[in-house]
Every structure is written in structure tokens, then in C-alpha cells.
Amino acid sequence: MLKQYLLSPGPTAVPERVLLRMAHPMIHHRTPQFSAIFAETKRMLEQVIQTKNDALILASSGSGAMEAAVTNLCSPGDTIIYVNGGKFGERWGKIAAKYGVNTVEIKVEWGQAVEISAVEAALDAHPEAKGVFLQASETSTATEHPIREVARLTAARKGCVTVVDAITALGVIDMPMDDWGLDVVISGSQKAFMLPPGLAMIALSDKAWALTESAACPRFYFDLATERKNQQAGKDTTAWTPAVALILGLNEVLKMIFEEGLDNLHARHALLAKATRAAVAALGMKPVSSSPATSATGAFVPDGVDGGAFVKYLRDIMGVTFAGGQDHLKGKIIRIAHLGYYDVFDICIAISAIEIALNRFGHPVEMGRGVAAAQTVLAERFPAQE
């Protein structure tokens, strides 16, 4: 017997309530029944994104919505600026290259936030740029970028938008799209939305929608104007066959989110992140990021411990799945997720497991030391009793 705990930054655990909703008998998508659920779901999603514009729901992973952002905003020969501080930042460049879109890369050391002055310099050097493409939270390094400050820079520039991959940020941190002037916000189902993979979400500002009118990159499945025509209120359907069960699940998830309340949702994530950072520090593990994400904590495994074997041992022998590192961080770090259906005791499990595993790997750490640091923070979640 080996109980399984999924503590990776996506897919994340799906609540029982959502699993049961998705297990309901299949319904047809071209029906008033589905449209009613779809419309309600979309309205709630727009409240999470905090936008008056449409939030479109796509049957794809988040990468599909990233491609949609490029192809719907740009023409071949256009220029975009993108922040590359990890695997996901890098992806903007790969997508653009496929469509003949020129790129200005702002290379950022993995684990660091982009310097706002670097973005400003790139914008000044490339007034023709259609936008700045970046991650709110770069999952590969568990690092947050200053999206609000970037949006302030593009707001003043005509025809230039801020495109935010918020796949591990939306539903984790407060990032009001309209208030902050974010032009494109992208997310996916398998992160804070506590669903299996298979849905992407994307919302565009009026400024971004204006760019779509002249954008000449070829697109069919990911043509957002076509989706908007179908998904708009009153139409309440999708251009192509929607992922019906996942949309039922998203409906349930959004109800859970509003039962908790957006403020509580964000506060819970902030507390779990704070506790995890405290635990990792107590264990003497060096953080990967100087701008640590609220969605996950990255930490270097101690010298002498093979990070690859360590993560594999935790998963296969102990039943606790974390993410390791990618590219040059492969074998060097562990990423402890805390987004979505996570609460206090998931952190206790994560840190207990890491402490036991470190000892089993011949790297003695004091048992309970990290757990205690986490508990001290986590106790804030519960009221003191008289």
C-alpha cells in the first residue's frame, strides 16, 4: 500500500466534489442545458479574472492559449518583446518563431524577476513592438514577475500590450486584470482551478481586441474572434466541441472559489507559501528564487544529494509527488507546490516527507524542524481559543 499525494505545480489534486460533478452523465453541448452552465461558468471566471470583457474557454492546454495570444495579436514580421527567465518564458520565443514573428528576448537569470528597467529599455529600443509577453509566475523556477509594473509601461504606448501567462498565478494571487491594465490574461485548468488538464482560459482587453483585427498570423482552431462570437453572452456556446466534463468541473470549482471568497482564496495561498518558505529555510535549503512565487516554492537540494533520485524516491518509495528542476536546474532543485486544492496539512505532509527523505539520503536534518517552522505560520489559519 502506498498512498499517493500529488504536490506538484500541475496537475494538482482535484477535489472530490469536482470529481463527482465531472462523473455526472455526459450532456450534449448544443443544448440549452449546456449553454446555461457555460454562461454561468464564464461569468464566474470573468469575476476571478476581474474583467468586464469576455473570458474565453478553450479545449486545449495553456500552451494553446499562449499560441493564440501570439497569433491573434501579431502578423508575420511584427516584433514582440518577451521575458525569458525559465522554460515557460522561453516558449514565447518558440511560438513566435514558428509564425515568423520577430522577438526581442529579455533574458533573466533563472530564479530572478525581470528588472522593470530592462523592460522599459526594450520598449524604448523597439517602439514597433506589439507587446511584452511574460509570465506572472514562471513555474519552472517558481518565480513571480512584476506584471503590474510592466502593464503600466505598455499602457502608455499605442498598439502595445502586456500579455500575461497567468497559468500558475490566476486564482493564487490577486491580479485584477482591468484594474492593473493587463491586456491578455491566460490560464489553464490544472493549476489553481483544481481540474485535470484540458482547458485553457484567455481574456483580452479592448486594446488587445483591437490588435486582433489587423493580426495576420494564420489561425483556425485558436481564432479568438470566432470564439468570442460564439461564447458571448446570449450565444453561450463554443466554436468547436467543448470539453464538456471539464466545463462542468470548472463550474463546480468556481462555485467552490466563490464560497471561499476571492480574498480568502488569495490569503490562503499566501499563507501556505509563507509557511513553505519558512520550512525550507529552517531546513537550510537555499531558495531558487529571489522573487518567490505564491504558487510553489523552489529550493536547492543539499550538496551531495542527487535531486533527480531524491524526487524519484519521494514519488516512488514515499508516494509524494513533487516536481524537480528542468534544464540546467535538473537534478538540483525540488519544487513544492501550494496552489489549488491545498491546505495546511498538505504543507505538513510535504515537509515531513522531505525531512524523512533527506535523512534517508544520508543528509541528516533534525526531524520536525521544518514542520515546526511551517506549523508556526500555519497556525494563523485557525483562531485562538479562550
Place this chain on the structure above:
Amino acid sequence: MLKQYLLSPGPTAVPERVLLRMAHPMIHHRTPQFSAIFAETKRMLEQVIQTKNDALILASSGSGAMEAAVTNLCSPGDTIIYVNGGKFGERWGKIAAKYGVNTVEIKVEWGQAVEISAVEAALDAHPEAKGVFLQASETSTATEHPIREVARLTAARKGCVTVVDAITALGVIDMPMDDWGLDVVISGSQKAFMLPPGLAMIALSDKAWALTESAACPRFYFDLATERKNQQAGKDTTAWTPAVALILGLNEVLKMIFEEGLDNLHARHALLAKATRAAVAALGMKPVSSSPATSATGAFVPDGVDGGAFVKYLRDIMGVTFAGGQDHLKGKIIRIAHLGYYDVFDICIAISAIEIALNRFGHPVEMGRGVAAAQTVLAERFPAQE
């Protein structure tokens, strides 16, 4: 959002695999399909009980099988000896009284194991006694009784049997029925069998079956000879409508148990019990039992902490359900279960929660102290790496 953790000594958590099996479409019970499953389930159950005799499966809670033991072995006016060291021991007396069966009570202080000399004295004083009725594990005090030694005493006595309520012992500790000469073994679905409540199991030795022939207590639903006629190999059915979904679930549970292996099953429970005891001791909490059960650990809450409010707070505010105390232990103890679908991290959750709650109740304990004590034991479950 409040994640729920069920750490009470029954019902216990049901594994997903078992939930899914029970969610299969209903099948009819008077069919070869059901009989095949029933026969396989019963055979596996007999291997867990470690008996060559029939293990009968009843649609009732464990208390039904306790009543069946009395009514199928005794006549009105007969005498039985029973061990009363808690709520469940007490129940033997209540059942016997309803049927006009005389009782010799061996009163044991709550939290203590019965003295074998007391059982011997009762048997000597009452050579007419049909049997000694006791719990392998008295759940209300989380205490184990020396059933093997009791069985040795009755083995030498003609027409006198040992009747064991093993509801929180079977599937937890190694208690080979035939080898140890246990005459009746009773269990229930909602404990180590990891199922919802609704099934009882009962097996009788040849000596016990012989007593059923002359036992004149009235019985209909719980007539074990009728059940045996129906449930025997080749017939593979039940006298009355069986709890079909629970039997499908039991089939799955028993497959899980044999995939783990009986030795591993018992070793896992022993390790979890050892870790929990170590944690409780590290927190300075006094154990309830001087013969602590492998299924659950009982501990007194510290002076000044209202045990009732404490258990309620853990359940309603923190989402972690433990059992409190009953009768004169009400409000004084907490019982931490570790039977069934429990593993290493359930103990970490339990102890983390108790540490946080104690602090929140104004009883400062060092965070992580109990967790560390548990982890040190639990680490044994995982191999050291080179």
C-alpha cells in the same frame, strides 16, 4: 475551504479504488455473477481470519454479530463470562440480559487489559459458563486484551468457548483464529476493512458450531446455521438480501490486503501505532491505556484543556476528525486512529493538527516535537539510500 481528514477509529477512510468499485452499476444478488464475487470474497476473508471454517458475512453492523454470538451459542438461563473494560465490553452484558442469559462480569479498569488470572478464577467459579466474551481491542479505551491466553483457558474446558470481538483488531494485528484456538471472531466493515459501515463478519470454530445446536435463544435474521447453509462453498449466496455494493467493496479491499500481504499489513499497523505513541509521549500527553491498542492511541488531553471542545475544534475548525472519550472519559481524552487506510502521513497530519490545536487552546507545546518523534519511527518504513 476546509479539507476533511477522517482519523477516527471507525468509520475510517475508504480508498478511492474501493469507492470506485462500489460505484459500479448495481448487480442482482441471486445471480451467478454475484455468487462468483461472493465466493471469492468469502475465501479471502477466511484467509485474513486465518480459519478453515466459514466466515459468514452479515448485512449489519458489528453489534449485530455480537448479538448473533450470544443468541447462537446460548440458551436463556445459560451463563457467560464477559470482560467489561469499556463501552464495548459492557455491551456483552446488555445483549445477554435481553435474552435472559446470566452474566459473570469481569470488571476491568478502563485502559487496562484483563488479568488472565481473573478470567481463570471466573472460569473456575463458573464451570457452567458457555464462554468468555471479550474484545481483542476495546475501542473505547484503545486497549488490547490477551485473547490468545484466554483462548488457552477455554480450550481445556468442555463446552466453553472464547468469543472475540475483533472489530478493531482483525486486519490490524496478527490473530490467527485456528492457531490460537479462538472460537468466535467478529469484525465489521468500517474499521481495518476500510469500508463504509454495514457489514459484519463472524467465524465460528467447530466447538462453537457444536454449541449452536443446543442454543435456544430466539433468533431469525441472525441465525448463523441458516447463513452457513446459504454461504457455504457451492451455494455462495446469503440467507437474506446482502449489502451488494459493500460486498463488491469488500472484494476490492481484500485484494488490496493481499497485494500488500498480511505480514506487511500487520507491520504497517504496528509501525503507525509505535510512531503515534512516541509522538503523544513527546508531547507529554498521558496514555489512556497500559496495554495500548494497535488500532488507535488514546491520550489524555492536558489539564486545563476541555477535551470535548478540543476534539470539536479539531473537527470543525481544522477539518481533522478524531474520537473523544465516552462515559467517564468524556471530555478527557482524544483517540487517534491508525487502522485501515492509514499510512505515514496520516500520522504526520494527526500530530501536526494536535500540536497546532494545543497551542491555539493556550497550552503551549513546542511545534514539531511530536511530529519529529513520529517521523523518527516512521522513517523505518522507507529504505535508506546510498
